Amino acid sequence: MHKATSVSNRKLFHFHGGLHLPDNKSQSTGDPVRKAPIPARLIVPLQQHIGEIAEPLVTVGERVLKGQLIARAQGYISAPVHAPTSGTVADIAEHLIPHPSGLTGLCVVIDSDCRDEWIDLPEPLTSYHNSDPAELRERIRQSGIVGLGGAAFPTSVKINPGPETWIKTLIINGAECEPYITCDDMLMREHPQRIISGIEILMHLLKPERVLVGIEDNKPEAIGAMREAAASSGLTGLEVVPIPTLYPSGGEKQLIRVLTGKEVPSGAIPAKIGIVCHNVGTAAAIADAVLEGKPLISRLVTVTGEGVKTPANFEVLIGTPARNLIELAGDYTSKISKLILGGPMMGFTLNDDAAPITKAANCLLAASGHEAPDPGPATPCIRCGQCAAVCPVNLLPQQMYWYARAKDLEKTQEYHLFDCIECGCCSHVCPAHIPLVQYYRYAKTESWAQEQEKQKAEQARKRHEVRVARLERLEAERQAKLRMKKEALAKKPAAKKSNDADGADPKKAAIEAAMKRAAEKKAKLTEQGVAPQNTENLTPAQQAKIDQAETRRKASHSATTVTDTTESQDG
């Protein structure tokens, strides 16, 4: 039996580019993970995942118990939400949520009763080896588990690749490549057996040939703990693989490349090449759901940066306001300048610390002005190619920037805009300090908007055509009937005794056929006439849309930094 204790001599692979960044992880790994106290009020967003928003099942004033389902999944790609503690529903309303643009979202606000009283949990499925995989999947789905690495994609979808797809390799992502973040590191150090239990469940579900746990080699304690747990589990085909520390090796496609040498085709999911990738935190949450019946109501969050006094990791109930965590970490220091949700490379700034922690929130980085300085005005691109040299996707960021700036969306797509993973490597090294990633986000959003607009216009055109055809048909029928009536009337006196039906039928058929031909011809003409007109209308409409979006963008503060600084520099 091949056990996972041996030093890994697995051949590893490279991806293009990448960055060696100061990892700034030791600040928050000094103390064990602490449990954050239950806040007086929890704000639980109903959309913490990719997909459809969950539908609330509770009403204001209702008492809820810890672990109670308070909102159910709507549709296949969605996830239910559970009450993180017991208490009363104080409100179901729009509330500030963690969002790059500081948007609000529908939230269930719960006033805690401090009793932390559990609801009757579903039976643990300890002997799941004998149970139907469908039952296991349903349990995981009902537990509201989403990818905890930051993407928050519903896990139930990922563990159901379909009968035709054979998953050969299961990859467990413990790379945690972003600087500052250490919650996965701490989880692996402190609860490796929970992760391994989750892996075992995933192995049962997916029946992979091998399982590779990828951990960056700047986390020797985590590697040690995971190896030990893997060895004592006795699982075959499971290997803990230290990988070189290089940002962004924790990106799903990058990690797959490093561990297997395979590239996930552009636009496809890893299952296409027989691979599924889950985060270590997700694996632990799966174990909790299956073996204890517990839904996902808490997660580990790193609170760190020079902006807080005592950086540390906390186990936090979903819905806890960021502000509470800052207090737990000794409150802000005088150096605080920006509050970032996530890591410095891909996280986004919160404009208000009242925003709650969600399932996707792995790190609260209270950054000082030195750690996250204002980038300063951008200057024109000097085409130095540093951005292309570090791009892990091997894109040409300078070209995409050029066309995004010129609002030539088609060209940006020709340069594979949609393969960009927004890792931020290009912006980081750009000597002209151009906020490249922001341009790509803008171009993507605009492209989506245009695509939708196009589809809408297309649908409208089809609807219009159908309507025109129907109207013509009705008109033709009406006319036919009218004429028939007239003819029948005219005939009656002449041939009173002849059988009406016999005489009328062939005529009626002939008339109807003629009408139909005419209608078809007309419909065709309309189609020809209408179609070009509509496509012509499309461009100005879209243009207007773009212009509108542009004005909106200019009005909003964050975008002002881009448009204005660059344009005032080189306009």
Add this chain to the structure above:
Amino acid sequence: MRFATITSPHTERPNSVTWTMLWVLIALIPGTIAMTWYFGWGTLINIVFASVVAVTSEALVLKMRGRNPIPEIKDLSAVVTAVLFALAVPPLLPWWLTVIGMVFAIIVVKQLYGGIGYNPFNPAMAAYVLLLVSYPIPMTSWVPPEMLNQHALSFSQTLTLIFTGSLPAGLTWDALSMATPLDVMRTQLDLNFTLGEIKNSPLWGDFGGLGWEWVGNWYLLGGLLLLYKRIISWHIPVAMIGALVVIAMLFHIIDQDAHPFALFHVFSGGTILGAFFIATDPVSACTTKKGQLIYGASIGVLIYIIRTWGGYPDAVAFSVLLLNMAAPTIDYYTQPRVFGHERSSHD
């Protein structure tokens, strides 16, 4: 508490345009010292003077365009243009030619196209070519290298000559100036001398013109510094010098008497300066790696063609400008294979 929002990444940016340009200037120091050592004070005077003219022109034109000139002047790109120009022209170039060159480079070639980042042509080389075409005689009147120079000028004599045109008493231009080795090679070969005969002249060193051959090494030193600092990548210089060596070797093998050996080409004229400092100017060069190989190699081949069969003895400036024109097209057809794609879309 409320905070300002900006977009990711939230990091201290390690690079800046100013630092990039500063490193280029630092890397040019060994070459500048060598030029001054072999060819007198003229180069140094030209560097300072050209820089002053370049920066002043840039400030003026930016003011006229209604923009704050400070940020763009601070990026030092005008100074880099000035220094490259001054290193490429003859050390005793009259001051007003430097003025024409710099005004043209900064105002027409750079700012009229939109300023740094938007110029399709390398400003220093465009100015060089403009002057070479319009004033061929002063642009090809070089001083002899230090070891052949019986009339080395003092600092103040050089200064006077550049700015007033008056020669020290008893000296004539003919006594002061001398054609470059490339020039000599061309004229002699045209007169049907064989290489062996040409190389017997005292002008000749080990593999290139006396003095000249060593300046290249100092430029090379600076170039290696840029490579080490990752300001430039190896693709353009290696492709350019490589292509030049290969084609020169081929012709040398075919006819030893009519075609000088490869190293002569590498260490003559502006080859090394061009390979590491001029062809690598990011704004006007190719930006894809494959494109840079094609771009560099084409410059190398063009240099050989123009030097051997063209109308001008040196060809770095012409070749670079020609390839500047082709750079966007080359870039378009040499996009790298993107992760997860079969191959690049234009292969």
